[in-house]
Each structure stands twice: as structure tokens, then as C-alpha cells.
Amino acid sequence: MKQKLASLIYWIKSLLVKIFKKYDGRWAYIITTIIALALFIGGIKLFISLTETLxxxxxxxxxxxxxxxxxxxxxxxxxxxxxxxxxLGDALGYVITFILCTIIFYFTFKKWRYVAQLAFVMVLALSSNLILKQIINRARPDAEHLVTVETLSYPSGHAMMAMAFYGTLLFLVSKFPIKKFYKILFITLCLILILSIGVSRIYLGVHYPSDVAGGFIAGFVWVVFCVIVFDLIQIFKRDPAT
Structure with missing residues (x-):
């Protein structure tokens, strides 16, 4: 029995070695895609569960x-x-930020695909948020509003866009050839901004906390969906390191 078990372990080990050798640089993309797919499915289930309890x-x-x-x-x-x-979480704020990112991506990293990926996420998040608001049709809180609002409540568009946009930026920055200190600093600032935008909607009285939670979950779903798409593109490219 022990000999058979040892043979099985050796076979699995040999298989993994062959796989790593075969896929080389693509293996990192494959692992990321698998993890992202699991998070994507989990995020959808969580969003549905939250929506059903509104x-x-x-x-x-x-x-x-x-x-x-x-x-x-x-x-x-x-x-x-x-x-x-x-x-900052309104349309004008994202237009200005997107333009700045476009300039940095092109002139510093010479990567137009980063611009396309960021634009892709923005379009998905914005369009899906408008559709979800109309389908779910939840009214705004009755509390005092400290800012003017016109659309429906669930999910929060600010929270959803913040998570989708800045979450994607976090993913892209993790791939940038810059010092680790600057990566950590940028990631920290983005996380603070995402959280602040979400809390601001509750603080200003224009969203329920569950609206913000739903927006964060939906935005996160789009981030991991785009990670899957981006990594699959890299897997099927001839040279995934470029």
C-alpha cells in the first residue's frame, strides 16, 4: 500500500514538473485565472444573496x-x-483620473492595453449599474441628503465604480515595473479612497449601507471578471511576458 501511495505521489510530482515546464511564464496567468474565477462565482452568489434580503x-x-x-x-x-x-466618485472625477492614467500609461510604460483595460472596466461597471438600479428599483433613504441625487439607490453607483475602477488600477499597478515601496503606497491610497467613497454615501445620507455593500460586491465581481479576461488573453499570446 505504501509503495502504491509513493508511486502516486511521484506520478503527481512528475506531472506538475511537466506542466510547469510546458507553460513556463503562462502558469502564473493560469493560477490567477483559476483564483479569479472562484472569486467571480462567489461574488455573484454573494450579491444575489444580499439582493434577495433587501x-x-x-x-x-x-x-x-x-x-x-x-x-x-x-x-x-x-x-x-x-x-x-x-x-471624486462622480463622472467628472473619473474622466480626469482616466485622462491622467492614460497619459502615465502611455508616456511612462508605453502600454496602450492598460488604457483599454481600464476603459473596458469603466464601461462594464457603469452600464451594469444603471441596469441593476432599474431592475431592483430601490428608493433612496428618507434621511436628510447633504448632496443632490437623482437616480435610484441599489446598488450604489459610487461604491461600484470606485471598486471597479480603482480595483482594476490596483491589479494593473501590481504589474508595473516600479519599486515595491511605491506600489504599496499607491495600493494603500487606492484602498483608502475606495473605502472613503463608499462611507461618504452613507455619511451624506444618500445611500443605505446595504447599497454600498452591494456596490462594492458588484464592482469587485467586474474586477475579477476582467482579471480573468486579461489573463486569458495573455495565456493565448505567443509571448505572455510582453
Whole structure:
């Protein structure tokens, strides 16, 4: 029995060695794609589960409690900060950021594909958010709104776009040939910005916490979907290192 087990382990080991040798640089893309696919499926299931509980009394009570707690921290300074942050999450903010990214991607890294990938995610997130809002048709909170809003509530477009846009930037930056310190600094700033944009929508009274959670989940789903697409493209290229 031990001999058969040892033979099986040796066979698996030999197979893995052959696979690594065969795919070489592509193996990293394959692993990333598999992990992203699992996260993509899990994210969709989580979003559906959250959406199905929107009318439950438990979620309503949780939304109210969290919203009141966040609103209790309102000060002139924080209000100005969150209005500034939420403006960054509006259309004009993304247009300016996208233009800056386009300039950096082209002149610094000479990679037009980064621009195309970022634009692809933006279009997917924006269009799907508008469709989801119309399908789910959830009204805004009755609380005082500190900024003007016109669209429906769920999922939060600001949270969804922040996660999709800056989440994709995190993925792209991880591939940039820059020092580790600058990568960590940029990733930290992006994470703070994503979180701040989401919290700002609750703080300003224009979204339920579940709206923001749904937006984050939906945006994350698009990020991992695009990671799958981008990595599959690299797998099928002749030279995946380029």
C-alpha cells in the first residue's frame, strides 16, 4: 500500500514538473485565472444573496443602525471631506483620473492595453449599474441628503465604480515595473479612497449601507471578471511576458 501511495505521489510530482515546464511564464496567468474565477462565482452568489434580503426587517434594522451611527460623526470638517471624496466618485472625477492614467500609461510604460483595460472596466461597471438600479428599483433613504441625487439607490453607483475602477488600477499597478515601496503606497491610497467613497454615501445620507455593500460586491465581481479576461488573453499570446 505504501509503495502504491509513493508511486502516486511521484506520478503527481512528475506531472506538475511537466506542466510547469510546458507553460513556463503562462502558469502564473493560469493560477490567477483559476483564483479569479472562484472569486467571480462567489461574488455573484454573494450579491444575489444580499439582493434577495433587501426587504427583510433584519437588513432594514441593520441599515438604520449603521446609518445613524455614521451620521453621529458629522462635523463641518468631515462633511467637507466626504463631499470632496464623493465628488471624486462622480463622472467628472473619473474622466480626469482616466485622462491622467492614460497619459502615465502611455508616456511612462508605453502600454496602450492598460488604457483599454481600464476603459473596458469603466464601461462594464457603469452600464451594469444603471441596469441593476432599474431592475431592483430601490428608493433612496428618507434621511436628510447633504448632496443632490437623482437616480435610484441599489446598488450604489459610487461604491461600484470606485471598486471597479480603482480595483482594476490596483491589479494593473501590481504589474508595473516600479519599486515595491511605491506600489504599496499607491495600493494603500487606492484602498483608502475606495473605502472613503463608499462611507461618504452613507455619511451624506444618500445611500443605505446595504447599497454600498452591494456596490462594492458588484464592482469587485467586474474586477475579477476582467482579471480573468486579461489573463486569458495573455495565456493565448505567443509571448505572455510582453
Amino acid at each position: 426587504k427583510s426587517t433584519y437588513l432594514a434594522a441593520s441599515d438604520t443602525a449603521i446609518s445613524n451611527y455614521v451620521a453621529s460623526f458629522r462635523t463641518p470638517y468631515l462633511t467637507n471631506y466626504f463631499i470632496f471624496v464623493t465628488d
